[in-house]
Amino acid sequence: MRKANVVCTMVAFILVCSIAAGCSDSGSSATAPNGSGQPQGQEKKEERTLKMMSGVIGGKTPEENTLFEKEIERLTGIKAKLDKPASDYDQKLLAAIASGEKFDLLQVSKEKMNLFIEQGVLAPLTDQVKGSKVLQDPDVLPPQEWEQVKTKDGKIYGVFTKFQGGTMPIVRNDWLKKLNLQEPKTFDDYYKVLKAFTEQDPDGNGKKDTYGLSTAGMYELQGFFSGAGLKQRYVEKDGKLDVPYSTDAAIPVYEWLNKLYKEGILDPNFATNDTGKMRNLFLTDRVGMITYWDAWVGMLNNTRKQQDASTVFEAKGLPGVAGPNGSYMLRRGDPDVWVIPVNAEHPKTAFEFIEWWHSKEGIVLGSMGIKDNDYTENGGKYELTKTGQEHAMDHGVPFWYNKKFPNPFGLLPGVKDAQDLVLKYATLELTPPKWADAEKIINEYSFKAIQGQMPAAEAVKKMREQLKANKLID
Structure with a gap:
């Protein structure tokens, strides 16, 4: 734990330094006090690209991760780069950020989110979440579930990646x-x-x-x-x-x-x-x-x-x-969440992706996986390939909140009753x-x-x- 704390301190130090450097650069530009390199009022439009890191979301192999990236681009137009370590995710995440790597989007546990909030690593998303028609739709995310991720002062730094049982x-x-x-x-x-x-x-x-x-x-x-x-x-x-x-x-x-x-x-x-x-x-x-x-x-x-x-x-x-x-x-279980670091280079695109993740297309990708690799679709009817059956409809989202898109294959035997126990007693x-x-x-x-x-x-x-x-x- 001491090693993890040292690394987290390094993370916070590097982020503070990078933010300070960004402020210094923007302050020294006479023609671009907004730090964009463009005249004021003409900020450069953010590129629709994302650098992401995930522990469970993505393909099951490095080759499939590449297909997963291409599927994101096909479905959203966002050019994504997904870093998904094969093991020791938390340690590699901390080490990557401490080394100076910048990410637009991270998938973390609530426990890690809380730690990152303490270290000043994450950007608050409260206003974006409250202003999002998608995330405020009770059929997409039940309003009471937000209590799981709010801080004591009511701020939101993370948005659910899936339904956690x-x-x-x-x-x-x-x-x-x-x-x-x-x-x-x-x-x-x-x-x-x-x-x-x-x-x-x-x-x-x-x-x-x-x-x-x-x-x-x-x-x-x-x-x-x-x-x-x-x-x-x-x-x-x-x-x-x-x-x-x-x-x-x-x-x-x-x-x-x-x-x-x-x-x-x-x-x-x-x-x-x-x-x-x-x-x-x-x-x-x-x-x-x-x-x-x-x-x-x-x-x-x-x-x-x-x-x-x-x-x-x-x-x-x-x-x-x-x-x-x-x-x-x-x-x-502590929810897994999407979070956006304070030094993300494409924060608007990152939040756009978070909203999309809770849409039908996002859910299909996170559960069924990659079209023509894990499943085929014809006229709204889905069929899992042999590979898809092996992957058991879990590319990071075995269960989701969105009631507008029920599981097209139904739930496996016994799951509904078990989930009802969780919702009732957990x-x-x-x-x-x-x-x-x-x-x-x-x-x-x-x-x-x-x-x-x-x-x-x-x-x-x-x-x-x-x-x-x-x-x-x-």
């Missing part, structure tokens, strides 16, 4: 049916279901080789901490920041998870799993429940259906454990800039509590002491 427990619903089990609602219900998945041979192979639950570390246990009414990451009360997972109220949840671990119900490799390993266990009949994104309910169902058209496999999203007041608490997390530092401490002591290396009460006490000592909670 949420996370939840995902269960093998076919296993529930096979074992005559009801959907769980309480901690006791979940224990009974997960124990049955472990001991009653739900895959029918005659071997005791299944687990009730697998996770990728602490990702995403919000659905279980919901049972104690605790929000993941940070909460703010009376101007003070706190981490609910480090409070005494979390102790019973850690003890419950430790019980699963001790009895072999929780995958013993949960702490070192990545999300790919977790998903693979679910897809290969090794585990009956995972904690993951709503979108993956459909993708898991579709994957198994593609492998075997007659499969009984059925993934289903659950709302988690009911809290003390009977309500549920799920996590809404809220955004509060993620301050030093979250990565806090997360290391939270994970360390959470794992010790769950794996029984330390009593839950002691682990919570140590966690809290470390968070306070590092000034990560107030």
Whole structure:
């Protein structure tokens, strides 16, 4: 995190210097105080070109990124240059800007947006957004969604790239049916279901080789901490920041998870799993429940259906454990947004592109992909090519807000119900800039509590002491 902060400081310094230099140049021109090289009142019209950087939006290969650029130009007339690193996007983004590269448009997470706002890297878009007929259309972007990206003083620096869902427990619903089990609602219900998945041979192979639950570390246990009414990451009360997972109220949840671990119900490799390993266990009949994104309910169902058209496999999203007041608490994912740096050379074109991104053509590109490469279209009827089927309608926009353009293929099985749970029960997390530092401490002591290396009460006490000592909670 220290390295990232140093790079961000460099970013801010370079941007300030470039802005200052721009002001100096414009002030020294007698004939062009507007800095355009043209007489006043005759500013040069901005070129319709964009330099963009994205982590997920674009083609699936470098060659497809080139096709993606050409498709943008075909559809909008904007000549685009898309930089899409194959890995380590955030680090490469920071390094590129720190080295002096200028971009017109960046795709970033809300967490990174907040960091960039602090560093003075981003241009505010409040007036443009409020004045945009496209972005103010409630059928294009629901008005209440803007609260996700507004700063405390009501400013807007980023515009959604897609509809961002949420996370939840995902269960093998076919296993529930096979074992005559009801959907769980309480901690006791979940224990009974997960124990049955472990001991009653739900895959029918005659071997005791299944687990009730697998996770990728602490990702995403919000659905279980919901049972104690605790929000993941940070909460703010009376101007003070706190981490609910480090409070005494979390102790019973850690003890419950430790019980699963001790009895072999929780995958013993949960702490070192990545999300790919977790998903693979679910897809290969090794585990009956995972904690993951709503979108993956459909993708898991579709994957198994593609492998075997007659499969009984059925993934289903659950709302988690009911809290003390009977309500549920799920996590809404931080939105991905388009942002415009303060030193962008083509900011008007960048905002024009942002508006276009929420149109039918923009949505088709972000979801289906490139015409004649990922899909064909005839008289308004779309058909995915073999390549398009492999890309699963996700070139950065698997789901979108615009109600005027419904998904022409419909949603994958189970997704609609899972998304309804998100919209009903999920809220955004509060993620301050030093979250990565806090997360290391939270994970360390959470794992010790769950794996029984330390009593839950002691682990919570140590966690809290470390968070306070590092000034990560107030």
